[in-house]
């Protein structure tokens with residue numbers, strides 16, 4: 001709960017003005033099972049399959065060093081040695097490989113999303129044909145029609161479903177898709193929006209090279225799906241998180257810090273060394289924007305917000321980012337536990353990661369409720385990516401997650 005300087009609790013605008021915010025009604029996640037690679041074996045595997053073991057020993061040692069510092073234990077990948085054997089061009093940067101990579105992801109990205117969507121739809125308890133809108137985010141959408149249409153067909157959605165695809169939003173894709181779903185649900189009576197984020201590193205894989213080592217050590221594959229709607233709810237629908245306010249902020253002059261580029265060889269990415277500091281410098285501003293929108297409070301000096309009174313869903317872009325946010329906001333160590341858990345178990349799955357964090361957060365909240373712990377009612381979600389762009393949401397979670 002947010003308080004003013006005198007410790008008085010704020011009422012949410014939903015309560016004051018009869019406004020009913022959109023809510024997350026169900027969550028499902030999925031990862032490919034084709035390859036699960038522990039971080040301490042990753043450098044050995046990459047250098048073995050690319051036959052670089054004896055040529056680039058310094059680079060291999062560096063990748064090993066980086067992998068040990070990521071805070072990641074393992075990651076899931078769609079790319080297997082079998083696929084690499086079938087596509088030698090993936091390892092030869094002088095040959096075009098984008099088409100072959102897109103042929104593979106064209107089926108794999110929607111398939112992975114379908115696995116996550118089936119779980120979400122089952123939890124939701126209504127037929128897939130009740131979905132009215134679909135918002136799909138992936139950095140692998142380089143063709144049209146794209147993964148959104150394939151997913152709609154695989155799930156048997158109605159032909160009248162309104163589809164939107166977000167491409168190359170990177171790690172803020174999940175936050176952006178959720179923000180759009182909120183706007184749709186609150187402005188279309190009875191709308192039920194399926195938000196799908198499905199990411200695979202297959203378009204990015206290349207021979208080990210200096211500039212991509214950090215990305216190689218961080219990114220993994222996964223899909224996250226959420227169903228979003230606003231009141232009126234059916235009897236089977238349960239609110240996991242109300243999305244009270246959503247804001248986006250771009251940090252001026254940081255365009256070059258983070259980026260992705262589609263080339264004939266696939267997708268290159270750039271992760272600048274300054275990213276954790278930039279996020280640390282800007283996170284409070286982003287949070288205050290979202291809180292002001294949620295609570296109608298124009299006092300931006302930050303003194304009225306007790307960050308430890310909130311629950312947190314932060315995109316785990318990397319361990320130093322979580323460390324920086326924890327330090328700047330003076331968060332207690334367990335506040336980012338859901339984010340650290342997802343980073344440890346799956347790595348950074350770009351736009352899909354925030355869905356995993358919300359899923360882990362609700363699981364933890366349900367466990368805490370089972371143990372009669374007092375749950376935090378208000379929370380903050382942060383997702384960021386190229387721009388640098390930050391999507392921030394104020395969330396409201398039920399005090400008893402299993403009762404509503």
Ligand SMILES: CC(C)(COP(=O)(O)OP(=O)(O)OC[C@H]1O[C@@H](n2cnc3c(N)ncnc32)[C@H](O)[C@@H]1OP(=O)(O)O)[C@@H](O)C(=O)NCCC(=O)NCCSC(=O)CC(=O)O
Nearest residue numbers: 066069070170171214271272273275317318319384385386
């Ligand atoms: C790479 C790390 C695991 C290294 O951990 P530490 O920083 O604690 O360790 P360290 O300082 O000893 O660094 C180990 C080695 O990594 C190098 N190093 C660190 N950060 C680097 C970077 N961004 N680019 C290139 N090299 C980098 C250091 O120079 C050092 O090299 P040497 O050993 O030779 O001295 C971590 O910094 C990390 O997770 N960084 C990524 C954070 C980030 O920006 N994430 C955003 C992802 S993008 C995202 O989430 C959004 C999106 O993509 O859309």
